[in-house]
Amino acid sequence: MKLRRKLFASKDPYDCTKEQLFLDACRENFDHLISHCDDYKKICEGLGIRSSEDIAKPEDLPVIPTMLSSRNTHDADEAA
DSSP: OHHHHHHHHSSOTTOGGGHHHHHHHHHHHHHHHHHHOHHHHHHHHHTTOOSGGGOSSGGGSOOOOHHHHHHSOOOHHHHO
């Protein structure tokens, strides 16, 4: 999650000049999620998204259903 930290360490994380950094951070987060959450991985595979290389823009990322995260307890920092 190094890219996420780099993105949000900047003064303005929503600065449009950081679009590639934002996309790379999204991809990094995606890789972490599919490695640690089987249900999310199944959702993504069902949509034809098997790796972060399939993500061309942030809108390509599947939304995580609220029910999924409320039924599964996980600690992202522990898994990293």
